Structure formats: structure tokens, C-alpha cells
Amino acid sequence: MVRRLSWRACLLLAGSVSLINEGCGKKELEPTPAEPTLPATVLRPTLQFKAIASVGENAQEANLNTQVLPQLHSRLELLTIVVQAGKPVTLPMQYEGVLEVRAGSLAAGADANRVVRHRGEMWQVSKGERVTLEASGELAVLRAIYLVPGEE
Amino acid sequence: MWHHNGTTVDRCRSGNPSGPGIASSAAIVSSVAGHTAVIFGAPDPNSNGGDGRLWALDEATGACIWKSAVIAPTSGTAKIGYSSPAIAHGRAYVGVSAKRPDAPITVGKVFAIDLSNGALDPAFNFSAVGGSVPGGGIWSSPPITPSGNVVVTTGNSCIHESATCTAIPSPDYTNSILKLDWHNGNVLWQVQPVAIQHDFDPDFAASPIVGQVSCGSLAISMQKDGYVHAVDVKTGGPFSNPACSYAGHSLECPRWSFPPVASLPFQDDGHGDSDFKRQGALDSDHLFIAAGGLDLEPPPGHTEQEVFNRLHSLNVCTSDADRIRWILPNLPQNAGGVSVANGVIYLGTWSPFDTSASPHHLLAIADTDVLPPASFVCSYPGIPSGFMCSSAGFKNVGVPTIVKDVTLTGSVQSIPAVSAGRVYVSTAGGHLYGLGQ
Numbered sequence: 001m002v003r004r005l006s007w008r009a010c011l012l013l014a015g016s017v018s019l020i021n022e023g024c025g026k027k028e029l030e031p032t033p034a035e036p037t038l039p040a041t042v043l044r045p046t047l048q049f050k051a052i053a054s055v056g057e058n059a060q061e062a063n064l065n066t067q068v069l070p071q072l073h074s075r076l077e078l079l080t081i082v083v084q085a086g087k088p089v090t091l092p093m094q095y096e097g098v099l100e101v102r103a104g105s106l107a108a109g110a111d112a113n114r115v116v117r118h119r120g121e122m123w124q125v126s127k128g129e130r131v132t133l134e135a136s137g138e139l140a141v142l143r144a145i146y147l148v149p150g151e152e
Numbered sequence: 153m154w155h156h157n158g159t160t161v162d163r164c165r166s167g168n169p170s171g172p173g174i175a176s177s178a179a180i181v182s183s184v185a186g187h188t189a190v191i192f193g194a195p196d197p198n199s200n201g202g203d204g205r206l207w208a209l210d211e212a213t214g215a216c217i218w219k220s221a222v223i224a225p226t227s228g229t230a231k232i233g234y235s236s237p238a239i240a241h242g243r244a245y246v247g248v249s250a251k252r253p254d255a256p257i258t259v260g261k262v263f264a265i266d267l268s269n270g271a272l273d274p275a276f277n278f279s280a281v282g283g284s285v286p287g288g289g290i291w292s293s294p295p296i297t298p299s300g301n302v303v304v305t306t307g308n309s310c311i312h313e314s315a316t317c318t319a320i321p322s323p324d325y326t327n328s329i330l331k332l333d334w335h336n337g338n339v340l341w342q343v344q345p346v347a348i349q350h351d352f353d354p355d356f357a358a359s360p361i362v363g364q365v366s367c368g369s370l371a372i373s374m375q376k377d378g379y380v381h382a383v384d385v386k387t388g389g390p391f392s393n394p395a396c397s398y399a400g401h402s403l404e405c406p407r408w409s410f411p412p413v414a415s416l417p418f419q420d421d422g423h424g425d426s427d428f429k430r431q432g433a434l435d436s437d438h439l440f441i442a443a444g445g446l447d448l449e450p451p452p453g454h455t456e457q458e459v460f461n462r463l464h465s466l467n468v469c470t471s472d473a474d475r476i477r478w479i480l481p482n483l484p485q486n487a488g489g490v491s492v493a494n495g496v497i498y499l500g501t502w503s504p505f506d507t508s509a510s511p512h513h514l515l516a517i518a519d520t521d522v523l524p525p526a527s528f529v530c531s532y533p534g535i536p537s538g539f540m541c542s543s544a545g546f547k548n549v550g551v552p553t554i555v556k557d558v559t560l561t562g563s564v565q566s567i568p569a570v571s572a573g574r575v576y577v578s579t580a581g582g583h584l585y586g587l588g589q
Contacts, residue, residue, distance in 0.1 A: 039414065119456045
């Protein structure tokens with residue numbers, strides 16, 4: 001009786017060990033965990049780009065936002081400007097403002113004063129200034145923030 | 153030693169260095185029609201002035217075993233660019249990209265070539281776009297997942313590249329990391345971090361890495377905007393998650409992104425071409441990569457170049473709060489592609505478009521598991537003066553020790569290779585170095 005029990009115990013033990021080994025050995029190659037939890041994307045309206053009239057198809061702009069500043073009797077115009085590779089484009093500045101390179105890089109300024117500007121760089125532009133831009137790569141993206149006076 | 157563009161090469165010679173030349177690395181494969189073969193993509197000078205094919209040459213003699221069917225015809229807009237073949241299932245998987253960078257943009261495709269005879273596998277089809285507009289060139293090399301599927305990264309669409317390109321392709325697999333079914337090229341999941349309407353050329357130049365880590369199997373890559381994305385490989389598919397998707401798309405979410413993101417896809421104008429173009433290396437749960445970092449948007453007083461000139465080590469299986477293991481900042485040039493062996497990271501520095509003999513560096517860096525950090529730096533290295541790192545919500549992380557700094561002639565555009573105690577690295581200045589470890 002004792003011998004039979006110990007034989008059964010041995011069999012049970014061997015079976016358990018083999019099951020454990022099987023379980024450990026069968027590590028899933030590509031486990032499929034639960035989906036990461038991220039907040040649902042709030043989709044923004046697609047920007048409507050249009051060619052900048054004075055420079056043709058090599059530069060396009062889209063309005064991001066217009067913010068009225070009543071105390072200053074003015075408004076802020078926020079635009080995204082895309083400059084495509086190719087010939088330099090010259091943008092006449094209608095208002096005073098700030099340009100910032102958002103993506104890519106470009107050379108800005110007239111020949112003698114041409115400066116390569118990289119992502120994150122900002123510089124001030126004056127009303128009436130003619131800013132020459134040439135994308136260093138395939139395209140460059142600028143954000144323009146203009147202060148437009150005369151808004152009631 | 154044999155070479156492949158001289159008179160000694162037999163009737164299926166290739167390797168004409170004119171024009172696009174050979175940009176991709178070769179794969180070495182045993183048992184290709186009884187040979188150990190070197191498999192690579194190159195133009196065929198005897199076929200319409202340079203039709204692109206895969207070639208299999210005998211590893212010992214250079215004799216031609218086969219040349220594949222044409223996969224990038226001279227008459228088209230594609231070439232086998234930087235995509236090196238991935239070998240699995242008796243096939244070589246290789247992608248095509250534009251002949252000249254996006255001038256014009258081509259249709260990205262992946263082909264499967266039968267290793268026994270160079271025939272195109274007609275059952276495998278992957279095009280990065282549907283319809284008539286091009287996009288999604290394959291500029292990188294596809295890795296194979298543990299269960300044999302193909303991970304691939306794709307290039308940009310033609311949106312914003314041309315005034316005449318306004319149509320959104322359907323399907324749209326541009327600017328994405330994708331898992332493809334190895335049998336037929338069907339898409340099993342797609343992560344497209346930047347919505348196509350905001351595609352300002354942030355495509356994937358870095359090849360994806362696939363690794364089995366303690367939290368599963370991950371596919372990891374980095375876009376040119378400097379964001380790293382890690383995706384669960386998962387069994388089967390197709391998978392998608394509406395949280396990261398948008399109209400006309402069935403996108404999956406990455407497991408994590410670095411720097412962390414609030415939601416995907418991105419819908420802003422800050423994702424474009426930059427110097428984040430080199431793949432990283434994975435060693436167990438530790439990733440080494442020249443990625444953007446928490447101050448990817450350089451704060452006032454800091455430059456984009458500072459962000460390019462650093463290497464990160466990341467924990468791939470932790471929370472965002474513990475993602476950064478260490479940072480090596482202030483390198484003399486851009487941090488390049490890396491290799492890792494025995495806890496030592498090999499990194500070359502590079503400068504874009506520099507083919508001169510200007511001095512650059514090969515660094516051997518001791519992981520902080522091997523040697524204690526040489527110093528510490530804030531995990532947001534560009535923290536404005538007057539702010540304390542910890543009180544600003546960041547933490548001090550180690551700066552690893554550089555155990556060897558070798559000055560080389562020319563920019564290191566390539567990834568160092570480590571074999572049998574030596575490091576091999578080439579430079580754009582025309583040198584190949586073999587260095588003792």
C-alpha cells in the first residue's frame with residue numbers, strides 16, 4: 001500500500017514538474033497585451049492652404065487663428081506658411097510680426113545677409129520688409145504671427 | 153577578396169557606381185542554391201542602363217548565383233535605396249524608395265524574392281498607397297518579427313511636396329510603422345504618428361528594431377521629427393485602436409512614445425525633416441538611440457543642434473516616468489547610429505551631406521550597468537537657469553563614461569559593426585576602419 005502510494009506520488013510529482021516546465025518553456029513569442037489607454041483624438045479641422053498670391057505655388061499659407069486684441073485696437077493673425085524646395089521665394093511683409101521655423105530649415109534674408117534658420121528659431125519682421133526664403137531640404141514650415149493694427 | 157564592378161566579375165555583374173550606386177548593405181545567407189551567398193540590391197548596367205534588382209553572389213568567389221527579376225525599372229521613379237534585404241522563409245524582403253529624395257516621390261513597395269532562384273514571389277504584395285498619388289517610399293531595412301512577419305517603415309506622402317498633390321491616398325500607409333503578413337504583404341497593424349494632412353516630411357529614415365524584451369515583443373523606430381515610437385508586435389492581426397486613428401484610417405496605438413505624447417496622431421505643423429535619421433540598438437530592455445528627448449522643442453537660448461548632439465538610453469519596459477536611463481550630451485557633432493556589445497555602446501558622429509575629410513569621432517561608451525556614471529544631467533537638459541531639475545518635475549540621470557574616443561577621417565554615416573572583438577566602421581570621407589575592441 002505504501003509502495004503504491006509513493007509510486008502515485010512520484011507520478012504526480014513528475015507530471016507537475018513536466019507541466020511547469022511546459023508552461024515556462026512556452027513563453028509566447030509575441031504576446032498580445034491589452035491596448036494602451038490613450039485619450040481619444042480630438043480631430044482638428046484640416047488647414048486650408050492656398051498659394052500666396054505674390055509668389056506663386058512655391059509657398060502656401062493657411063490661417064491657424066485670428067485673435068482680436070481689443071485693448072490694443074489690433075488683432076493677431078497666426079498663419080502656417082509652407083515653403084517648398086526650389087527657387088527662393090520673397091514674401092512682402094504686410095504687417096509687423098514674428099516668424100518661427102516649425103519644421104525643416106531654410107535660408108532667410110537677402111543674399112548678403114542670408115542666414116540659415118533651424119527649427120525653433122524665431123525672428124522679428126517689419127511691415128514692408130521683403131523676406132526671401134529658400135527651403136534647405138524638401139520643404140520648410142514657418143509659423144507667422146502678425147500684429148495687425150486698426151481693429152476696433 | 154573579390155569586387156563587383158570590375159572586369160573580373162562574370163556575366164551578371166552589377167555595382168555600377170554611377171547614379172544611385174549601391175546604398176544598401178548586403179545580407180549573407182547560407183544555402184542559396186548550394187552556396188553561401190551575398191545578397192544585395194543594385195542597378196544592372198546591362199539592363200536598360202540600370203534596372204534595379206537583387207543579386208546573389210557566391211560569398212567566396214563573387215560568382216553570380218542569380219540576379220532577380222527587375223523590381224525598380226529604370227523607366228520608373230523608384231530604386232533600391234537604403235533598404236537592405238531581410239532574409240526569412242526562403243525569401244529576401246526588400247523595399248524601394250524614390251531615385252532622388254522625393255524628386256519625384258515614388259510609390260513605396262516591398263518585394264519578396266525567392267532565394268532559390270531569384271524569382272519574384274507573386275503572392276506577396278505591399279504598396280504604401282492606393283490610387284493614383286505616390287507616397288510611402290521604403291528608405292529603411294525591414295526586420296522580421298519572432299514569428300516571422302515583416303516590419304517596415306515608410307516615407308512621406310506627396311501632400312505639401314507638390315502644389316498639384318492634394319488627394320489623400322486610400323489606403324494610406326505613408327509615414328508609418330507597419331507589420332506585414334510575411335505570406336502576402338497584408339497589413340496587420342499600422343501606426344501613423346502624424347496625420348497625413350500635417351505631413352511636412354517627417355518620414356521614417358531610421359530602420360525599425362524588433363526585439364523580444366521582458367514586456368513582450370516590441371517594434372521600435374524613430375521619425376525624422378525625433379519622436380521614438382514602440383509598438384507591441386502582437387500575435388496575428390489586423391489590429392487597430394480608434395484612440396489613435398482618424399477618418400479613412402485604421403491605426404494602432406504605440407505602446408509608448410518618447411518624448412511622451414498626450415494623444416495621436418499629431419495634428420500640428422512641427423513634424424518635418426531633421427537629423428533624426430539613425431537607428432538605435434537594443435540590448436535586453438535597454439534602447440540606445442539618438443532621439444529628440446524631453447526638450448525636443450529647444451527652449452529659448454538653446455539650439456536644435458544641441459538636441460542632435462546627444463545619445464539617449466531608454467528603458468523600453470517601464471512607465472514614461474522612468475523611461476530615461478541616461479543621456480550623453482554635448483557630442484561634437486550629431487549622434488549617429490549605434491551598436492552595442494557586452495555593455496559597451498559604439499557610436500559614430502556625423503554631419504549631414506558632409507563627404508569631406510573633416511574629423512569626426514567613434515566613441516566607445518560604457519553603459520551605466522558596466523561603469524558608474526561620470527556625472528549627472530537633468531533629464532530635460534535644456535532646463536532654464538533658475539529652475540531646479542527635480543522641482544520642475546524632471547530627474548537627474550547619469551552621463552555615461554566614454555571609455556574610448558577615436559578621431560576618424562570623415563563623417564560616420566554608417567552604423568559601426570562589431571565582430572570577433574573588433575569594431576568596423578566606414579566614413580563618408582572614404583575610409584573603412586577596423587579597430588581593436
